[in-house]
Amino acid sequence: xxxxxxxxxxxxxxxxxxxxxxxxxxxxxxxxxxxxxxxxxxxxxxxxxxxxxxxxxxxxxxxxxxxxxxxxxxxxxxxxxxxxxxxxxxxxxxxxxxxxxxxxxxxxxxxxxxxxxxxxxxxxxxxxxxxxxxxxx
Amino acid sequence: xxxxxxxxxxxxxxxxxxxxxxxxxxxxxxxxxxxxxxxxxxxxxxxxxxxxxxxxxxxxxxxxxxxxxxxxxxxxxxxxxxxxxxxxxxxxxxxxxxxxxxxxxxxxxxxxxxxxxxxxxxxxxxxxxxxxxxxxxxxxxxxxxxxxxxxxxxxxxxxxxxxxxxxxxxxxxxxxxxxxxxxxxxxxxxxxxxxxxxxxxxxxxxxxxxxxxxxxxxxxxxxxxxxxxxxxxxxxxxxxxxxxxxxxxxxxxxxxxxxxxxxxxxxxxxxxxxxxxxxxxxxxxxxxxxxxxxxxxxxxxxxxxxxxxxxxxxxxxxxxxxxxxxxxxxxxxxxxxxxxxxxxxxxxxxxxxxxxxxxxxxxxxxxxxxxxxxxxxxxxxxxxxxxx
Numbered sequence: 435x436x437x438x439x440x441x442x443x444x445x446x447x448x449x450x451x452x453x454x455x456x457x458x459x460x461x462x463x464x465x466x467x468x469x470x471x472x473x474x475x476x477x478x479x480x481x482x483x484x485x486x487x488x489x490x491x492x493x494x495x496x497x498x499x500x501x502x503x504x505x506x507x508x509x510x511x512x513x514x515x516x517x518x519x520x521x522x523x524x525x526x527x528x529x530x531x532x533x534x535x536x537x538x539x540x541x542x543x544x545x546x547x548x549x550x551x552x553x554x555x556x557x558x559x560x561x562x563x564x565x566x567x568x569x570x571x
Numbered sequence: 572x573x574x575x576x577x578x579x580x581x582x583x584x585x586x587x588x589x590x591x592x593x594x595x596x597x598x599x600x601x602x603x604x605x606x607x608x609x610x611x612x613x614x615x616x617x618x619x620x621x622x623x624x625x626x627x628x629x630x631x632x633x634x635x636x637x638x639x640x641x642x643x644x645x646x647x648x649x650x651x652x653x654x655x656x657x658x659x660x661x662x663x664x665x666x667x668x669x670x671x672x673x674x675x676x677x678x679x680x681x682x683x684x685x686x687x688x689x690x691x692x693x694x695x696x697x698x699x700x701x702x703x704x705x706x707x708x709x710x711x712x713x714x715x716x717x718x719x720x721x722x723x724x725x726x727x728x729x730x731x732x733x734x735x736x737x738x739x740x741x742x743x744x745x746x747x748x749x750x751x752x753x754x755x756x757x758x759x760x761x762x763x764x765x766x767x768x769x770x771x772x773x774x775x776x777x778x779x780x781x782x783x784x785x786x787x788x789x790x791x792x793x794x795x796x797x798x799x800x801x802x803x804x805x806x807x808x809x810x811x812x813x814x815x816x817x818x819x820x821x822x823x824x825x826x827x828x829x830x831x832x833x834x835x836x837x838x839x840x841x842x843x844x845x846x847x848x849x850x851x852x853x854x855x856x857x858x859x860x861x862x863x864x865x866x867x868x869x870x871x872x873x874x875x876x877x878x879x880x881x882x883x884x885x886x887x888x889x890x891x892x893x894x895x896x897x898x899x900x901x902x903x904x905x906x907x908x909x910x911x912x913x914x915x916x917x918x919x920x921x922x923x924x925x926x927x928x929x930x931x932x933x934x935x936x937x938x939x940x941x942x943x944x945x946x947x948x949x950x951x952x953x954x955x956x957x958x959x
Binding site for chain 1: 700701702704705706707708710711714715716717718719722763764765766767768769811813814815817820821
């Protein structure tokens with residue numbers, strides 16, 4: 435019963451594909467609709483792709499989750515730039531391999547392509563974030 | 572448009588009510604509300620009803636969830652669902668109908684069974700949506716605001732904890748509260764970490780409960796009471812963090828918009844509010860709500876709670892009932908119970924938690940969650956002692 439959403443969102447999940455509003459520059463990710471959520475204009479969008487990195491705008495560290503999650507699980511609201519420039523997309527980023535002490539607002543994080551979870555035995559792939567290798571403490 | 576008054580308020584003690592069914596809770600809250608009407612009321616007087624529930628325990632996916640326990644059949648019953656703002660939105664919807672003339676006497680009933688299923692809301696954390704909350708729980712959505720608020724405005728962890736200390740102090744005096752213990756700032760910051768930066772005592776409990784309110788039009792109010800509390804204004808707004816506004820990282824723009832609507836309709840400003848019941852699902856939620864409602868400047872929420880102004884004996888008491896943190900948060904019932912508390916405060920009948928500033932205007936506020944858009948819906952109702 436979960437397959438259709440993953441089919442719809444596959445380009446966003448696996449390639450960080452997004453769309454930029456031609457009127458105001460807002461980046462729609464992962465939605466693929468006609469109305470711009472920022473300026474309200476209808477219609478003109480340019481396909482774009484996000485970089486495999488972002489900047490932490492805020493974060494938490496989750497300590498108590500169902501068994502299928504690794505804990506402590508840092509989670510951030512990230513600004514993720516477009517490869518072509520312009521406004522970044524604002525997304526929720528799950529972190530991995532990151533010491534909770536080493537996450538902070540303003541830090542850059544790298545995206546890594548990972549198997550996120552399984553649905554009825556089918557693997558769903560997408561990106562998780564972590565502190566860049568050169569910055570590891 | 573006609574003026575609308577609250578003439579009766581009833582609730583049950585909130586808590587772990589394993590021995591009570593959804594219908595038991597709803598029936599008792601309804602009967603308590605009828606009993607509360609000064610000059611009495613018959614069930615036959617009720618023209619229509621609004622029913623607020625998220626139906627988390629799957630008892631009541633239609634208006635029948637109100638009709639069956641109350642015996643109110645053969646009348647319009649509208650079920651309202653609006654995330655954590657469900658109860659206040661049900662109240663607002665009923666008020667609008669009575670204002671418009673489609674009913675003279677209306678019942679608002681909110682109820683929620685939060686503890687009947689072991690999984691409960693935590694199952695929402697397992698939603699298999701990659702970018703929309705996979706592994707993201709309620710404390711995370713709100714904790715993200717806390718981290719940002721502390722970074723941006725220098726708010727301290729201790730100031731955030733002060734909200735819990737204040738509300739538990741109030742809740743210890745409030746007879747219907749789920750938790751009636753008091754705690755210190757040290758207790759809050761030393762309690763187990765749930766989601767950094769929020770600890771256990773920063774979070775509201777999981778609570779069963781029900782509450783009911785009777786409202787009437789100006790045309791019939793004298794039949795029910797000589798001491799009505801009037802509805803002065805209301806607001807309802809939506810927003811989403813995905814629009815990329817930095818403002819939404821450390822606050823809730825929907826609350827600012829709903830407050831603007833409610834103040835304008837009541838023809839007042841934030842300064843006129845004498846007492847408020849606001850959404851404190853987490854400590855940080857109440858702290859930023861002071862700012863969103865205009866009780867203090869943006870970024871000053873920490874200093875505001877530290878100053879004592881929102882305390883029971885302060886100049887602008889907030890959550891005299893103990894709020895969601897102490898009283899509990901049975902979602903559909905929450906907003907209705909808040910309306911009831913403001914009604915009692917304005918009538919001077921709030922007992923041990925009665926505020927001392929002879930309140931003229933009281934405000935009730937909820938925000939609701941949408942996974943990637945925390946606090947993306949907000950509903951506010953303003954009540955007044957004098958007819959608007």
